[in-house]
Amino acid sequence: MVHLTATPKSALEDSPVTIYASGLAPSQLVTLHALLTDESGVKFEAAAFYQANDAGIVDVEHASALGGNYTGVWPMGLFCTLKPEKMFHRLIKRDVINSPFHVQINLFDSPTLYSLPGVAPLATCTVERWYAVPGMERFPIKTGRIRGTLFLPPGPGPFPGVIDMFGGSGGLFEFRASLLASKGFVVLALALFAFDDLPKKLAEVDLEYFEEACKLLLKHPKVRGPGLGAIGLSKGSEITLAMCTFLEQIVAAICINGATRITGAPLRFHDVHIPAVPYMSERTLINDMGVMSTFHVFGDPEDERHQASAIPLEKAQGHVLFVVGEDDHSMNSKLFAETAIARAKQHGKNNCTLLSYPKAGHLIQTPGCTLCCISPIGGKPLVWGGEAKAHAKAQEHSWKEIQKFLELHLGPAGSSSL
Template identity: 60%
Template sequence: MVRLTVTPKVSLADEPLKIQVSGLPPSQLVTLQASLTDEKGVFFYSRALYWSDKAGEVDLERAAATGGDYAGVQPMGLFHVLKPEKPFYRLMKRDVMQSPFQIRLDLFDSNHLFSSPHDQPVASQTVDRWYVAPGVQRVQIRGNRVRGALFLPPGDGPFPGVIDLFGGIGGLIEFRASLLASRGFVALALAYFAYEDLPSCLDEVDLEYFEEAANILLGHPKVGGAGVGVVAICKGAEIALAMATFLPQITATVCINGTNAMHGTALRYRHLYVSPIPYRFECVQITALGLLSLYSVIGDTQAEANQGSLIPVEKALGQILFVVGESDQNYNSKAFAEEAMERMGQHGRKNCTLLSYPGAGHLIEPPGSPFCSCSWNPFFSLPLMWGGEAHAHAAAQEHSWREIQKFLWHHLCHTGSSKL
């Protein structure tokens, strides 16, 4: 009897699964397919071909895929390369509390890549991939101005506090904060434009807004320590670097594929004003596939006229971790991180570290997020390029997620224990 076994059947989205097939004839060609429908009704799927071994088994921890959406030994490959049936859609969990992503795995006893979608599998399993662990609470935050969602681990704490920021997509995105809370952090998913009564577009970065968020987090009874951390990507990472520089409450900052200067939007903090490097939209490029490349839109941070827009990172008192994908097609992220670190070194500062990943693109997220090389953005009429190569990008997500958590625990937490 052919059996498809997937363990565990219920897990957090950032956890690996063990996928095994047994009961096949030796040297049987099979197709494994993963699929799910997201909260917007978009269907995502992936497929890979495998040969059974002499015992009639396929173990994805040892067996190499021969074709399909990937090749080689990739135990979680089916999850890493889930792609949308509608082109350019990005898989992103919106409601993290009420439901998991339910992913169905199907086994077909032939090459199913060219078969009818109505063919019946010989075995199937469904797994639940949650973005929140049991006992984690979500609290809606509506401070004086601050809008967001606070995720609280079970227990009295104290726990390290972390602010979670995303980039130019706007709105409130919670899946990384909920996973951080599931790993023992009090995590504030912070919106800063295009949400509720916040500005619909980001015309200016008012650092006092982010300072208020930090103070809300520090004032929570479950948060311990004298400072909080920030984890941020893209435009959020640019803001996070400014937070690390000017806000003494920030003691550990993770900048994922960001820049080292204010671009497009000015920075204001009390009596401080930093004018931005203008975007060069005359340099925008459209690929043969109709994708929008913003890589050349970002202004030159080394030009003399733009030096006043650089973030003076040497003033940062806390630790900074730069995480970059060397195949990022949105920013020249590695160059920006290296410029920031060089500036810190010139001032005798050593409170920074760089994690650089060859083949990784822009959207370096927790491991539960499939590789996305391009997708729609609500502020552009064409899909944006993010870059990267699937296998290298997936490896970067797995490694960086562990390192980010280690970094935060080391620099924020002097009590309690890591859940790594």
């Protein structure tokens, strides 16, 4: 009798899953198929073709996929190569507390049958991919000017505090914040714009808003202090770097694929004003499918004409971890990071670390997140870059390094000891 198991059946989204099929005929060709339906009803699917061994077993920990959405030995391949039925649709978990993503794993006979309507699988099982541990608390924040969501891990604490931000699409993303809180951090997912009553567009980066967020977080009795961490992707990365430079509260900053100078909108902080390098929209590239690349829109990171817009990282007292994908199609994030690090070193600073990942794209997220190569911003599809397997490895490695970095500079997570 054919059996199919996926272990663990229920776990955090960043946990690895082992898929194991038995009871097959020796050398039988089969298809492993994954199906996920997101909260908006869009289906995501992935398939890989395997050959059972002499004992009639397919163990993805050791077996090599012969074809499908990926090849070779890749235990998490089905999860990391899920493709949407709706073109350019990005997989994002919205309700991070109350429900998991359910991923149905199906085992079909032969590589040709799985896509035919009405064909029943030989076996099936379902795994739950959660974004929060039991006992996690979530609180919408609307205090003063601050808009976002606060995540508190279970336990008395106090815990290290972190501010989490995303990029140029605006709104509020909570999935990384809830996962990070599941590791023992108090995390404030902070909205930048286009959320609640915040401005629809980011006309100015008012760093006093982010200073207010720091003070709010440090007042919470579960936050250890005195320093905080900040993590940002894309525009959020740029702001994270500015926070580490000008705000004494930020002692550990993780900057993922962002510019290292002020772009698009100027920065203001008390008597400090940094002009922005305007987006060079005329340099946008559009392919035959209407998909845009903004790689050249941000200009040359080494262009000396824009020195006045460079974030003066040499002023930062904290530490910075740059995480970049070398196949980032949104911007030259590696060169931006290298330029900032060189500037810091010229001023005698050695507080920067660079993690650079070949073939990884712009949207470096958490482990298990399927690669999103293209998704819309402002209704227009943008290409983010990345090759599936290399991008997945970058997410797995960087996620561990991010947690180590935060604990190194903020103290142990999930513990009141320093």
